[in-house]
Amino acid sequence: MIEIKDLHKSYKMGSNSLHVLKGINLSIEAGELVAIMGSSGSGKSTLLNILGMLDEADSGEYNLDGVPIKNLNETKAAKYRNKFLGFVFQSFNLINYKSAMENVALPLYYQKVPRKEREQRAMKYLGQVGLKEWATHLPNELSGGQKQRVAIARAMAAEPKVLLADEPTGALDSTTSYEVMDLIQKINDLGNTILVVTHEEDIAHMCKRIVYLKDGVIVEDKKVEQVRASTYV
Amino acid sequence: MRFLFDRNTWQEIFGSIGKNKIRTIITIVGVLWGIFIYITLSGASKGMDNGFERMFETIARNSMFVWAQSTSMPNEGFKTGRQLQLKLGDVTMIENRIPEVQYIAPRNVKGFFGSTPARVGRGKESGSYPVFGDFPTFTKIAPKKIYDGGRFINDEDIEKARKVCVIGERTEKELFKKGEKTIGGFIEIDDVFFQVVGVHKFDASGGFGGDGDIFIPFATFKKLYNTGDNVGWFSIAAYDDVDVVKVEENIKNLLKNIHKVHPDDERAFGSFNLGEQFGKIIGFAKGITFLSLIVGIATILAGVIGIGNILLISVKERTKELGVRRALGATPNEVRSQIILESVFLTMIAGVMGIILGAGTLSLISSFTKDIDFPYTNPTVPIPYVIGALLIMVVLGTLIGLIPAQRAVSIKPIDALREE
Numbered sequence: 069m070i071e072i073k074d075l076h077k078s079y080k081m082g083s084n085s086l087h088v089l090k091g092i093n094l095s096i097e098a099g100e101l102v103a104i105m106g107s108s109g110s111g112k113s114t115l116l117n118i119l120g121m122l123d124e125a126d127s128g129e130y131n132l133d134g135v136p137i138k139n140l141n142e143t144k145a146a147k148y149r150n151k152f153l154g155f156v157f158q159s160f161n162l163i164n165y166k167s168a169m170e171n172v173a174l175p176l177y178y179q180k181v182p183r184k185e186r187e188q189r190a191m192k193y194l195g196q197v198g199l200k201e202w203a204t205h206l207p208n209e210l211s212g213g214q215k216q217r218v219a220i221a222r223a224m225a226a227e228p229k230v231l232l233a234d235e236p237t238g239a240l241d242s243t244t245s246y247e248v249m250d251l252i253q254k255i256n257d258l259g260n261t262i263l264v265v266t267h268e269e270d271i272a273h274m275c276k277r278i279v280y281l282k283d284g285v286i287v288e289d290k291k292v293e294q295v296r297a298s299t300y301v
Numbered sequence: 302m303r304f305l306f307d308r309n310t311w312q313e314i315f316g317s318i319g320k321n322k323i324r325t326i327i328t329i330v331g332v333l334w335g336i337f338i339y340i341t342l343s344g345a346s347k348g349m350d351n352g353f354e355r356m357f358e359t360i361a362r363n364s365m366f367v368w369a370q371s372t373s374m375p376n377e378g379f380k381t382g383r384q385l386q387l388k389l390g391d392v393t394m395i396e397n398r399i400p401e402v403q404y405i406a407p408r409n410v411k412g413f414f415g416s417t418p419a420r421v422g423r424g425k426e427s428g429s430y431p432v433f434g435d436f437p438t439f440t441k442i443a444p445k446k447i448y449d450g451g452r453f454i455n456d457e458d459i460e461k462a463r464k465v466c467v468i469g470e471r472t473e474k475e476l477f478k479k480g481e482k483t484i485g486g487f488i489e490i491d492d493v494f495f496q497v498v499g500v501h502k503f504d505a506s507g508g509f510g511g512d513g514d515i516f517i518p519f520a521t522f523k524k525l526y527n528t529g530d531n532v533g534w535f536s537i538a539a540y541d542d543v544d545v546v547k548v549e550e551n552i553k554n555l556l557k558n559i560h561k562v563h564p565d566d567e568r569a570f571g572s573f574n575l576g577e578q579f580g581k582i583i584g585f586a587k588g589i590t591f592l593s594l595i596v597g598i599a600t601i602l603a604g605v606i607g608i609g610n611i612l613l614i615s616v617k618e619r620t621k622e623l624g625v626r627r628a629l630g631a632t633p634n635e636v637r638s639q640i641i642l643e644s645v646f647l648t649m650i651a652g653v654m655g656i657i658l659g660a661g662t663l664s665l666i667s668s669f670t671k672d673i674d675f676p677y678t679n680p681t682v683p684i685p686y687v688i689g690a691l692l693i694m695v696v697l698g699t700l701i702g703l704i705p706a707q708r709a710v711s712i713k714p715i716d717a718l719r720e721e
Binding site for chain 2: 155179
């Protein structure tokens with residue numbers, strides 16, 4: 069599903085240049101649930117941003133579902149993001165003046181899905197995350213865990229090929245973290261490819277594979293025995 | 302274009318506009334105020350324009366009066382200070398020599414310029430009223446409204462020197478009892494009986510004159526007061542498209558020639574050029590219209606800039622939201638058009654409200670000034686002005702929206718998302 073070869077990225081900080089990714093090679097199959105771990109500054113967020121086409125690599129190859137991601141202009145990147153990717157952020161990033169349902173329907177709006185169908189599909193995904201009754205509520209009427217579930221529903225609504233989660237549990241207490249991870253695992257069980265960036269060991273071990281990043285290189289890449297989050301809930 | 306008529310687009314726009322109601326209202330008020338000022342000012346100046354038009358509608362705009370004075374320079378053996386007298390014969394000369402003259406009406410009066418008004422009586426009633434000797438042409442220059450059933454002096458009256466007269470409203474009121482038939486009735490003017498053929502409605506405009514004026518045929522006046530071919534003054538109307546000042550000069554030069562006055566003698570003939578005065582007033586009104594246009598547009602501009610400013614702040618506030626939208630697949634164009642559309646939409650809403658409010662104010666002013674003597678009639682804003690204003694608003698709204706829109710898309714989604 070994801071094919072990365074010799075990916076380099078550096079940031080210019082005044083006269084210095086900060087080499088963040090120093091040749092990443094990574095291959096992710098469809099249906100995998102991968103955790104990317106590393107301390108802050110290890111380049112894990114940068115990697116995720118490049119995977120999410122929010123940022124562009126300086127050199128290297130990136131193929132997403134067989135499509136080479138290269139020299140994208142903003143419009144094209146937006147189209148690809150909309151078609152291929154779903155995002156889950158640490159701080160949820162729901163639009164606060166839109167109800168839960170409208171938030172979930174937003175990616176479909178950009179896919180030019182008609183309103184009726186959009187709402188139907190949004191409701192379906194809200195149902196999947198167990199928030200059907202909360203459809204008309206605004207984000208500030210929801211708890212942190214509920215917000216993240218809405219965000220996951222939104223990421224799933226567009227039926228992306230890959231779900232990218234950037235510290236999805238970073239702003240949540242452990243109980244709600246496990247709830248969210250349980251949800252992510254269930255979505256993965258349905259066959260979706262998911263990448264989770266985290267720095268929490270227990271969260272990482274709920275995935276099927278852990279990629280350790282340190283100073284811009286992959287130091288370890290191992291398959292793990294998945295810990296089901298539902299055992300904690 | 303499809304984008305514009307898409308219900309979804311508008312839902313998005315209403316969503317983001319409705320998010321911060323107070324800010325939206327304040328934004329709208331800015332432009333609303335601008336367009337309100339614009340509409341009110343241009344409507345008011347149009348009203349003034351109309352008011353002046355109405356004041357002058359009763360008199361030919363290119364008209365003037367010319368009268369004789371005394372010479373101030375010796376010429377052809379005549380001494381200085383010779384009193385000049387206009388003659389009926391001058392009319393033909395002017396008509397023949399100066400083609401720009403459309404109408405010329407020689408007039409005489411008793412009751413102005415030092416002469417005593419005529420004694421006019423009917424039965425026991427009597428009073429003093431100015432009496433004018435006139436030709437029918439006079440009404441071409443200064444139309445007189447004649448009450449129903451009456452008429453002004455006609456050519457036959459002149460030919461036969463009929464003893465007929467047209468009296469004023471006041472004269473009628475003072476000499477005739479209520480219910481009495483005026484037309485066909487007889488009055489005595491300086492002991493001579495005249496039949497009333499018309500009553501004219503008094504109009505304050507068009508120079509001197511009053512509601513007690515009596516008009517009699519020029520020929521009859523001549524007989525009654527033994528004026529011969531003497532003419533008090535000429536009322537002259539030039540064609541609409543000619544330069545009245547030039548015509549005035551030509552006429553005076555011709556008169557100087559006829560009356561053997563030195564060509565440089567400026568005091569020999571007096572004149573009052575209504576056309577010129579009218580032109581000045583029209584120019585003044587035009588100036589005010591122009592000024593109000595400028596002020597109005599400047600105010601609109603200020604309002605629209607306000608919208609741009611607030612949208613800029615709003616974009617800054619919404620950086621994160623816009624980042625999320627772009628992460629979810631909004632193209633830069635979609636983001637840009639959304640913000641421009643927000644700007645245009647706010648501008649239009651404000652504009653339409655301002656137009657309605659302005660129109661309301663105008664009709665209010667209009668109803669207050671209806672009964673007072675003030676040159677202010679039917680204050681309207683011409684439709685092209687309104688459409689122009691709306692167009693300006695759309696264009697400005699778009700242009701000003703471009704700034705925050707560009708700002709919104711210039712931020713990379715990744716930076717937008719990172720912002721807390």
